[in-house]
Amino acid sequence: MPASLSMMEPSPAEAPSPSHPTPGAGNPQAESPANRVELRGVLFDALTQAGAIDHIFGSLDAGRGGWVVTSNLDHLRRATRDAEFRAMLDEADLVVADGTPLVWAARLAGRPVPERVAGSSLTPELAGRAAAAAAGRSLFLLGGNPGVADQAAEKLLEQHPDLRVAGTHCPPMGFENDPAEMDAIRTKLADSGADIVLVALGSPKQEKLIRRLRSEGVLPGAWWLGVGITLSFITGQVNRAPVWMQKAGLEWVHRMVQEPRRLARRYLIEGLPFAAGLVAWAVVTRLRGGHGG
Numbered sequence: 001m002p003a004s005l006s007m008m009e010p011s012p013a014e015a016p017s018p019s020h021p022t023p024g025a026g027n028p029q030a031e032s033p034a035n036r037v038e039l040r041g042v043l044f045d046a047l048t049q050a051g052a053i054d055h056i057f058g059s060l061d062a063g064r065g066g067w068v069v070t071s072n073l074d075h076l077r078r079a080t081r082d083a084e085f086r087a088m089l090d091e092a093d094l095v096v097a098d099g100t101p102l103v104w105a106a107r108l109a110g111r112p113v114p115e116r117v118a119g120s121s122l123t124p125e126l127a128g129r130a131a132a133a134a135a136g137r138s139l140f141l142l143g144g145n146p147g148v149a150d151q152a153a154e155k156l157l158e159q160h161p162d163l164r165v166a167g168t169h170c171p172p173m174g175f176e177n178d179p180a181e182m183d184a185i186r187t188k189l190a191d192s193g194a195d196i197v198l199v200a201l202g203s204p205k206q207e208k209l210i211r212r213l214r215s216e217g218v219l220p221g222a223w224w225l226g227v228g229i230t231l232s233f234i235t236g237q238v239n240r241a242p243v244w245m246q247k248a249g250l251e252w253v254h255r256m257v258q259e260p261r262r263l264a265r266r267y268l269i270e271g272l273p274f275a276a277g278l279v280a281w282a283v284v285t286r287l288r289g290g291h292g293g
Contacts, residue, residue, distance in 0.1 A: 037111040039102065040281060042079050042086070044071065045094050046113045049122060052096055053129055056223050059093075060137060060195055065221045066093035067210055070119035073099045073252075074266060075203060077274040088207045100249035101275050108282035110289070119227040120240060124159070126196060126225075131160035138164035140192050142185070143200035144231040146170050152231040166192035176209065189218050197224045200231045229255075 036043045047055065052068065059066055069075070069092040079086040089095055096117035097103055106113045130137035139156070141149040149168035157163055169188050175181040189197065197219065199206040206226035214224065232238040240246075241254035252271065256263045 037106055037113060039106055039109070039111070040076055040080055040278065042071065042076055042089055043095065044097050044102075044106070044113055047094070047096055047117065048114045049117045049125065051114075052094060052117055052122065053125055055094065056126070056196070057129060057133065057137070060221075060223065061135065063221060065214075065219065066223050067214060068092065068094040068096065068122075068223065068225045069207065070098035070117060070122065070225070070227075071095050071102070073101050073271055073275060073278075076102065076278070077270060078204070082204075085204050085207070088204070088211055091211065100247065100251075101278065104249065105278045105282045108279065109285040111285070116246075118246075119225060120230040120233050122225070123198060123227050123230045124156070124234070126198075127156045127160050127163055130196060131163035136162075136164055137195040138166040138193070140166045140189060140194035140197045141168045141200070141231060142171075142189070142197060143206065144170055145237075148231045148235055148237065149200070151237075152234040155234050166194035176205070176212075186213065186216070186218050189213070192219075194219060195222055197222050198227045198230070199224065200227050200229070202228055 035046045037046050038044075045052075056066070056068070069089055071079075071089065075085075075089070075098075079089055097106065097113045098116060098118045100116055103113055103116050127139060130139055139153075141153055143149065144152065147170070149170050153165045153168050157165065167188055169185060171181055171185060172178075175185070197210075199210055201209060203226060206228070210224045210226060214220070229238055233240045238258065239254075241251040245251055245254055252263075252267050256267050
């Protein structure tokens with residue numbers, strides 16, 4: 001292990017109306033960009049990847065922490081049915097569109113976002129920016145399969161030797177119901193003093209953990225991101241789709257082929273019908289002059 005590592009689905013409910021009224025509910029100091037667009041009741045920040053990174057590091061320099069959700073089609077589907085998940089999106093300081101279908105739907109509805117901002121693309125760029133930052137910003141990698149966080153940290157350090165990795169931790173299954181394990185997570189994070197915490201537990205578990213820890217005052221000045229499978233992409237244990245598939249909106253096909261038993265229902269039974277409905281909503285919204293419900 002490198003020396004720098006030494007510190008180392010819910011029941012449906014009626015979703016509330018569009019809000020996002022209290023950006024950064026877990027941190028009253030947080031501020032959010034003014035330009036937001038609404039898709040099916042969820043407000044997205046109309047930012048490029050570079051713009052999101054600038055916002056995160058600008059907030060860190062100003063002493064403000066926050067929470068980024070890179071929201072994909074499954075997130076949006078869940079938010080229309082699950083009030084708790086929807087509330088978490090409303091509380092996040094940045095919600096960016098992590099999905100080509102969302103970018104297409106926003107444009108079709110006349111409410112464009114500039115580009116897809118994927119967590120798996122954002123993470124290595126954040127690492128590079130953190131390594132180059134004058135203040136020497138640090139990352140904490142939380143989650144992934146056993147050993148993956150350490151391996152991902154090593155890969156990031158190979159790419160960015162000046163990067164500070166404040167720590168890594170892979171909690172066991174069921175950790176959220178184990179008070180001792182939760183205490184261990186709180187202690188490791190607090191002792192690390194990390195500036196950016198990458199939580200790789202899958203959705204909605206990662207969002208629930210981020211919300212819980214931030215509400216308890218753990219690392220209030222840090223930025224938190226749920227990054228799903230990203231650490232396995234970094235280590236090469238899971239292959240990311242080729243760029244042409246990402247741009248064509250077919251990354252989900254590549255993922256499903258790799259894990260059909262886990263992902264077929266999400267993508268085929270739940271995702272495709274919702275995507276069709278999203279397109280219909282976008283068309284109706286466009287015909288109404290961008291004032292759809």
